[in-house]
Amino acid sequence: MGKLKVTILRYLAREHFRVLTAVEMGMKNHELVPGPLIAQIANVRAGGVHKILQELSKHRLCSYERGKHYDGYRLTNMGYDYLALKVLSSREVLGSVGSQIGVGKESDIYVVTDTHGNPLCMKLHRLGRTSFRKLKEKRDYHKHRHRISWLYLSRLSATKEFAYMKALHERGFPVPRPVDCSRHCVIMELVNGHPLANIREVKDVPQLYSDLMDLVVKFASCGVIHADFNEFNLMLDDQDKPVVIDFPQMVSTSHENAKMYFDRDVRCVQEFFKRRFNYESELSPDFACDIRKEYSLDKEVAASGYLRDVQEFDQEFEIGKTINESEESDDDETEGDEYDSSEDEPTHDDKEVKEMKEETEELCKDLKEKTMLSELKDRTEGQS
Ligand code: ADP
Numbered sequence: 190m191g192k193l194k195v196t197i198l199r200y201l202a203r204e205h206f207r208v209l210t211a212v213e214m215g216m217k218n219h220e221l222v223p224g225p226l227i228a229q230i231a232n233v234r235a236g237g238v239h240k241i242l243q244e245l246s247k248h249r250l251c252s253y254e255r256g257k258h259y260d261g262y263r264l265t266n267m268g269y270d271y272l273a274l275k276v277l278s279s280r281e282v283l284g285s286v287g288s289q290i291g292v293g294k295e296s297d298i299y300v301v302t303d304t305h306g307n308p309l310c311m312k313l314h315r316l317g318r319t320s321f322r323k324l325k326e327k328r329d330y331h332k333h334r335h336r337i338s339w340l341y342l343s344r345l346s347a348t349k350e351f352a353y354m355k356a357l358h359e360r361g362f363p364v365p366r367p368v369d370c371s372r373h374c375v376i377m378e379l380v381n382g383h384p385l386a387n388i389r390e391v392k393d394v395p396q397l398y399s400d401l402m403d404l405v406v407k408f409a410s411c412g413v414i415h416a417d418f419n420e421f422n423l424m425l426d427d428q429d430k431p432v433v434i435d436f437p438q439m440v441s442t443s444h445e446n447a448k449m450y451f452d453r454d455v456r457c458v459q460e461f462f463k464r465r466f467n468y469e470s471e472l473s474p475d476f477a478c479d480i481r482k483e484y485s486l487d488k489e490v491a492a493s494g495y496l497r498d499v500q501e502f503d504q505e506f507e508i509g510k511t512i513n514e515s516e517e518s519d520d521d522e523t524e525g526d527e528y529d530s531s532e533d534e535p536t537h538d539d540k541e542v543k544e545m546k547e548e549t550e551e552l553c554k555d556l557k558e559k560t561m562l563s564e565l566k567d568r569t570e571g572q573s
């Protein structure tokens with residue numbers, strides 16, 4: 190797990206951000222991004238870029254590695270966190286980062302604050318190596334992208350989560366209010382409550398059961414299935430009202446395995462209620478009979494254009510199934526070890542470089558020089 194050493198956010202200059210963004214760009218089609226290419230994309234002098242890369246490496250925001258055929262740099266988890274946090278603080282969405290409240294299967298969850306000190310929740314998506322390897326076997330992702338990187342997967346997962354949360358929130362579903370999203374980082378409302386998994390007693394068990402089944406049906410009536418509707422992704426507020434979280438795996442009711450996902454969500458709740466509350470109900474929604482489609486939230490999300498990448502990706506890799514099997518991502522140091530860089534000769538043409546240069550320019554444009562996160566704590570400090 191990468192340390193969220195946010196204190197350094199204060200000290201790094203605009204140039205560093207630019208060079209780090211260039212590394213991120215380069216990683217679109219290189220496992221290791223050669224120094225001269227970084228200089229080109231970042232549009233800084235070759236001599237200057239070297240020093241900056243050294244500093245970035247010292248802070249472990251990127252790392253220098255020797256491949257079989259050439260040397261280069263890659264972004265670390267921490268470097269990716271840095272880019273996202275810096276942007277979110279520059280947009281004045283984020284004021285400070287507090288303590289970590291959760292380590293999900295594929296995420297790190299933090300309490301953060303907005304610029305006025307109000308609490309929010311930050312989810313950093315971390316899709317690790319296991320899923321990466323499995324997915325890699327399936328198919329080459331893109332003509333120029335020889336393989337799918339953890340960067341790409343994590344960003345896609347966050348984008349998808351944010352898009353669904355937004356659509357669901359707008360339709361009045363009990364989900365956290367989405368605030369903003371950058372790269373692999375989603376900022377949302379901090380739910381004032383606890384995961385159902387930690388709750389031993391509720392006032393009205395049948396009522397809660399029926400609330401949850403209603404939700405499953407309401408989701409499906411809007412064209413979507415949560416597909417991971419379990420006691421860890423359901424929170425109860427102080428009124429025992431459920432709040433649903435965790436959306437990267439959501440599927441459309443027109444998915445070929447929709448009924449299977451739907452039934453599994455229903456079963457999850459039933460089995461939990463039996464185990465925890467010794468409660469069994471007659472009420473058990475049926476995908477074929479009980480769902481009258483009133484709205485196509487799946488299509489709405491798709492139509493926003495926001496998720497084109499994600500859809501392609503879901504279809505190709507069946508994200509809901511494959512990714513859930515993966516384990517937690519590894520350390521910054523070891524990540525990417527199994528990559529065979531011999532296949533990864535640096536190939537790029539002028540057009541590609543120009544595009545990456547422009548994108549870097551664009552990404553760095555809005556960054557306010559003076560915006561800095563002042564109260565951020567080192568993750569290790571926060572835990573001690
Ligand atoms: P994962 O995809 O890794 O399972 P989740 O989104 O389910 O991540 O979050 C993991 C845990 O973090 C949850 O079980 C919950 O305890 C906590 N959590 C997530 N989102 C929020 C939120 N908005 N407010 C409060 N706690 C949250």
Ligand code: MG
Nearest residue numbers: 293421422435
């Ligand atoms: Mg979860």
